[in-house]
Amino acid sequence: MLIIVNGYNSPLYAQDIKEKTVLCQGCHGVSGEGGIGPKLAGQEADKILSDLMGYKNGTKKGPQSSLMSSMVAALKEEDLQEFATFYSGQ
Ligand code: HEC
Secondary structure (H helix, E strand, O other): OOOOEOOEOOHHHHHHHHHHOHHHHHHHOOOOOOOOOOOOOOOOHHHHHHHHHHHHHOOOOOOOHHHHHHHHOOOOHHHHHHHHHHHHOO
C-alpha cells in the first residue's frame, strides 16, 4: 500500500515506518487490525496521537494501559506522530 505521510511518499520512508511498527505488531497486528490491543487501522490520526500522548503523560488510563505506557515512554512525539499517520492510513 502506498503511504502518503505529510508529503513523504517514498517507498524508503514507508519501509522505515514499517520497520518501526514491528514494535506494535505483536499486540495490534501487522496492519493495526487488532489483537491483544485494540484495532488501530482506520482510526483518526489525531485520535491515535492524543491516545499515545495520553499514555506517555499518564492522562489516558485503561485496564491495560501499563502495557502502553512502558511502550511509549522511550518514544518521542515525532515517533508517535509517525505511528498515528501510519495506522490512520491502514
Ligand atoms: C504488549 C502489547 C502491546 C504493544 C507491544 C503495543 N500495544 Fe498499544 N495497546 C495495547 C493494549 C492492551 C491497549 C489497550 C490499553 C488500555 O487498557 O488502555 C493498547 C492501546 C493502544 C492505543 C489506544 C487505542 C484505543 O483505541 O484506545 C494506541 C493508539 C496504541 N495502543 C498504539 C500502539 C503503538 C503505536 C504501538 C507500537 C509503538 C503499540 N501500541 C504497542 C497493547 C500493546
